[in-house]
Amino acid sequence: MLSKKQARAFFLGGTLVTFLIFIGLTVYSLSEGQDQSNEENLTAKVVRGKEIWESNNCMGCHTILGEGAYYAPELTKVVDRLNLKYDGNGEEVIKSILMSEGPWQPNGRKMVAYNMTEAEATDVVEFFKWIGKIDLNGFGEVVGVDRKISPLSKSNNNN
Amino acid sequence: MKYKSQKVAYWFFALSMLLLVLQITYGFIMGFARIGFDNLHEFIPFNTARAVHTNLLVVWLLSGFMGAAYYIIPEESQRELVNVKLAYVQLISLALVGVAAVVGYHFNIWEGRKFLEIPRGLDYLVVVNVLLFLGLILLTLFKGKRQTTTSLVLSMGLLFAALLYLPGMLPFDSQVTDSFFRWWVVHLWVEGVWELIMGGILSFLLIKLTGVDREVIEKWLYVIVGLTFLSGVLGTGHHYYYIGVNKIWLIVGGIFSALEPLAFLAMALFAVNMYRKGEKKHPNKLALYWTLGAAIVSFVGAGLLGFAHTLPQTNLYTHGTLVTAMHGHLAFWGAYAMIVLAIISYALPNMTGRKLYESTRGRMAYWLSNIGMIGMTVAFGVAGVAQVYLERKFGMEFMQVQKEIEIHFVVLVLCASIFTTGIVLYIIDFYKHGTPTDEALELKE
Numbered sequence: 001m002l003s004k005k006q007a008r009a010f011f012l013g014g015t016l017v018t019f020l021i022f023i024g025l026t027v028y029s030l031s032e033g034q035d036q037s038n039e040e041n042l043t044a045k046v047v048r049g050k051e052i053w054e055s056n057n058c059m060g061c062h063t064i065l066g067e068g069a070y071y072a073p074e075l076t077k078v079v080d081r082l083n084l085k086y087d088g089n090g091e092e093v094i095k096s097i098l099m100s101e102g103p104w105q106p107n108g109r110k111m112v113a114y115n116m117t118e119a120e121a122t123d124v125v126e127f128f129k130w131i132g133k134i135d136l137n138g139f140g141e142v143v144g145v146d147r148k149i150s151p152l153s154k155s156n157n158n159n
Numbered sequence: 160m161k162y163k164s165q166k167v168a169y170w171f172f173a174l175s176m177l178l179l180v181l182q183i184t185y186g187f188i189m190g191f192a193r194i195g196f197d198n199l200h201e202f203i204p205f206n207t208a209r210a211v212h213t214n215l216l217v218v219w220l221l222s223g224f225m226g227a228a229y230y231i232i233p234e235e236s237q238r239e240l241v242n243v244k245l246a247y248v249q250l251i252s253l254a255l256v257g258v259a260a261v262v263g264y265h266f267n268i269w270e271g272r273k274f275l276e277i278p279r280g281l282d283y284l285v286v287v288n289v290l291l292f293l294g295l296i297l298l299t300l301f302k303g304k305r306q307t308t309t310s311l312v313l314s315m316g317l318l319f320a321a322l323l324y325l326p327g328m329l330p331f332d333s334q335v336t337d338s339f340f341r342w343w344v345v346h347l348w349v350e351g352v353w354e355l356i357m358g359g360i361l362s363f364l365l366i367k368l369t370g371v372d373r374e375v376i377e378k379w380l381y382v383i384v385g386l387t388f389l390s391g392v393l394g395t396g397h398h399y400y401y402i403g404v405n406k407i408w409l410i411v412g413g414i415f416s417a418l419e420p421l422a423f424l425a426m427a428l429f430a431v432n433m434y435r436k437g438e439k440k441h442p443n444k445l446a447l448y449w450t451l452g453a454a455i456v457s458f459v460g461a462g463l464l465g466f467a468h469t470l471p472q473t474n475l476y477t478h479g480t481l482v483t484a485m486h487g488h489l490a491f492w493g494a495y496a497m498i499v500l501a502i503i504s505y506a507l508p509n510m511t512g513r514k515l516y517e518s519t520r521g522r523m524a525y526w527l528s529n530i531g532m533i534g535m536t537v538a539f540g541v542a543g544v545a546q547v548y549l550e551r552k553f554g555m556e557f558m559q560v561q562k563e564i565e566i567h568f569v570v571l572v573l574c575a576s577i578f579t580t581g582i583v584l585y586i587i588d589f590y591k592h593g594t595p596t597d598e599a600l601e602l603k604e
Contacts, residue, residue, distance in 0.1 A: 004308075004378040011385035018392040018415075025393075029405035030336065037335040037403045047332045054271035057264075060206025065402045066479030067338060068273055070546075071193070071205045073557040074479055107558035110200045131334060137409065138475055139401035142551055 036135035049127025052120055061111070064131060066139060072109065076136070077144040079128050084145050094128065095121040160509045162233040164240035166595040169510050170250055171226030172503045176586050178219035178257065179496075183579055185212040190575060193561075193568040203265065210264045210276045216491060217274070218257045223499030224356050225253070228296050228317060230506045231363050235310035236303020241295055249291045256284045272337070274345050275327045282328055289321045308377035309366065312384060313359025319352040335403040342398040349491075350391040350419065350461075357453070357498050358384045358426070364450045364505055365430060370439025379429050386425055390418035397469050401478050409471040416469040420462030423494075430454035443508060445521045449501030452529065456497055460489025460536070476551045481543035481564075489536040500585065511592045512599035520591075524584035531578025535571055542567035 028034065053059075059068035064075050082090030097104060097111070098121040104111045116124070134140070160166070188199055188208045197205070233240050240246060260277045263269060269276040277285065300306060300314055327344035331337040362380045366373050396412020430451050441447065464486040468477040477483070504521070508514045515521065542564040549560045 002378065002382070004374060004381065007378045007381035007385070008308075011381045011388070014385045015388040015392070018389055022392050022395065025396075025407065025411060026339075029399075029407060030339070034405045036405070037333055039333060042332055050332070050334055050337075055269075056267065057206045057210060057269050057271035057276060059271055059273050060209045060276075061204075063479040065334065065338060067402065068479070069206070069209045070479070070481050070484060071189075071209070107556075109558065109561070110197055110204070112204050112206070127334075134335065134403040136401045136403055137406055139478060142475055143479075 036137075038130065038133050041130055041133070043126065043130075045123045045126040046130040048120075049123035049125070049130075052116070052124050053127055056112075056114060065134070065136065066143075072111065074143050075128060075131070076134075077132050077140065079125065079132055080145045091125050094125050098124055160506075160595070160599050161237075162239050163597055163600065164243045164246070165230050165233050165506075166510055166597075167240065167243055167246045167250070168226040168230035168506060169595045170247070171222050171229060172507070172589070174250065174254055175219045175223040175226065175499060175503075176589055178215050178222065179582065180586065181261075182212055182215035182219060183575075183582060185209075185215065186575065187572070187579075190568055190572040194565055194572065207264050210269060211261050213274055214260060214264075214276060215257075218253075220491075220495050220499060222253060223503070224317065224353075224360075225249075225292055227356075227360050227499065227502045227506075228292075228313060230502065230510075231313060231360070232296050232299050232303075232310055235305070235307045235363070236300050237305060238299065238303045241298045241302060245291060246295055249288060249295070252284070252288050252291075256281055256288060272327075272341055275341060279328070282324075286321075286324065289324070293318055293321055307373070308380060309359055309362045309373075312355050312362070312380060316352045316355030316357075316359060319355070320348055323347050323352060338402050339399065339404060342395055346395045346398055347392070349495075350394060351388060353495060354387045354391070354422070355384050357457075357494055358387070360498050360502050361426070361430065361450065361454065364446065364501055365433045365437075367505065368439075368441045368443065368447050368450060369433050369437025370441070371433045371437045375436075376433060379425075379433075383422060383425050383429060386418075386422040390415050390422055394419050394469075397471075397474065400471050400474055413469075413471050417466065419469070420458070420466045423458040423462030427454045427458040442514070443505060443516050445516060445518075445525065446501055446505035448522075448525050449497055449504050452525070453493060453497035453501055456489065456493030456529070458493070460486070460491075460493040464489055464536070464540075476547050477543070480546045480551070481539055482547060483543070485536055485539035485543050488539060489532060492532045503589070507589065507592045510595035510599055512596060513592045515588065515592060518588060520584050521588050524581045524588060526581070527584065528578050528581025531574050531576070531581055534574030535578060538567045538571035538574055542571075 058064075061069050061072040062075050063070065066074065066076070078094065079090045082093050086093050095118070097106065098114055098116045099118065100113050101115050102113055104113050185208045188203055189205060189212060191197070192200070192205055192208070229240065229246060260281050263278060264276065268278055270278055296314055296317065300310055323344055326340045329340055331340065358380050362376050365371065365376050393411050394416035396408040397416040399408035399412060431454070434447070434451055468474055468482050468486065508516065545564050545567070546560055549555045549563060550557060
């Protein structure tokens with residue numbers, strides 16, 4: 001029967017081993033050759049866009065890369081999606097939403113009126129464009145305009 | 160209660176109760192907004208309500224954990240807390256930092272990173288506060304007459320929780336790396352070191368309530384926290400599937416997070432078996448309900464419902480939907496909220512000398528809150544699954560889908576009302592116990 005000493009060894013040993021593997025995998029997946037995020041296109045505008053995104057807690061309603069709250073649309077592929085919907089004017093539509101002075105109620109749910117400047121709104125759009133080009137291991141297709149229908153759903157695949 | 164300084168725990172528990180009420184209030188604001196009653200939008204938009212709701216959850220649980228530590232560590236180490244005044248200073252500063260953060264959220268002052276919204280300036284104050292807390296706890300532990308496994312595991316959990324707060328403060332330009340290290344805090348807290356804290360509290364309660372030999376309980380405690388880390392650390396990978404990092408996480412995260420329910424299963428079996436084995440029948444049945452409840456509900460909420468969407472093939476479609484909210488609610492309730500309510504139920508009569516063990520109110524609080532929370536979980540689940548099919552599989556627009564699933568939020572609000580009734584009864588019970596007194600010292604438990 002397991003003794004207390006053995007149980008402790010299992011706990012400490014298991015923790016140490018898995019943690020070391022975790023660190024190793026972290027270093028590997030963040031190493032330069034493994035980049036999937038088009039980091040070379042991370043311009044000053046994109047970084048400013050991210051700061052605006054964070055300082056207004058956009059994640060408190062929206063999701064991006066599937067992360068955030070679930071009250072407002074997923075924005076990973078928002079530029080593509082609105083381009084399709086508004087004949088290539090997606091970027092302009094996003095900017096007009098962000099620059100709106102009055103209360104804004106897109107599709108029946110209220111969004112805070114942020115009253116951004118044109119430059120700020122452009123930065124946020126640049127951020128969205130950068131996000132939209134990240135290789136998300138298949139998730140991009142699920143939330144993008146060219147939605148992949150479930151492989152389990154045969155009838156939909158035949159359409 | 161064996162030591163006078165254990166009384167400080169009461170005020171941490173009281174702060175917990177207050178913040179829990181506020182957390183629920185903001186939950187209702189969101190629930191109503193989802194069914195179209197967003198009249199408070201001007202003052203409390205959804206993103207404010209959401210940040211307040213999740214941050215208050217973290218703060219009331221931390222306050223509960225701290226109270227638990229202030230109660231457990233002196234008793235386990237067999238000595239008074241090294242400095243009671245500083246413990247009160249720590250309590251007040253914790254409350255002030257929490258209030259400042261929450262007020263700031265109403266004025267667009269935050270960092271806007273899910274769960275870690277606290278602005279950078281306050282982050283440093285959190286660090287100072289936690290260092291003070293850890294100093295008091297660890298000094299008491301090491302100056303004490305004995306260092307038990309229970310107190311070591313609990314303290315280790317608290318220490319690692321503090322250390323793991325730091326990666327969340329690293330600045331990154333890339334959303335991908337930012338998100339990557341944010342999970343070091345959030346995941347490794349709730350599916351790692353917080354489980355050490357939970358395990359420590361659970362072990363203390365089982366020793367006290369069942370009378371089973373400490374050596375037996377503490378041996379299994381090691382096995383359980385061992386299983387937790389073995390699966391939980393690499394299980395972090397399930398947050399990395401679809402955020403723009405290497406595919407290797409699909410395999411590693413998939414395998415190890417599929418093992419995560421085992422740790423919770425072990426914990427549930429452990430608690431139930433110790434209860435069965437125990438010959439001592441402690442009169443505080445309510446504390447026993449909450450203790451066993453925590454072990455069982457955490458297995459369902461964190462273990463099973465987590466597993467329901469943790470495989471990469473499933474998560475591809477459920478990632479970023481209400482399915483996550485389903486799992487999140489029952490997991491936090493079972494694993495952390497219930498264990499805090501368990502230690503409060505156990506400690507309160509000992510600190511105040513009022514043994515309100517057999518109150519109908521206490522039992523109603525237990526059943527109503529649990530039934531309400533299960534109802535809420537089901538409502539989130541149905542809404543989430545519907546969302547996955549309509550939005551992700553049939554390609555309907557987000558808002559169209561939201562209109563379709565609105566009815567489930569009516570059910571959610573109804574179930575939340577049952578849940579809240581339970582919590583209100585619990586708090587009335589808390590109030591009826593009165594404040595702690597030295598007269599309760601050395602009362603036979």
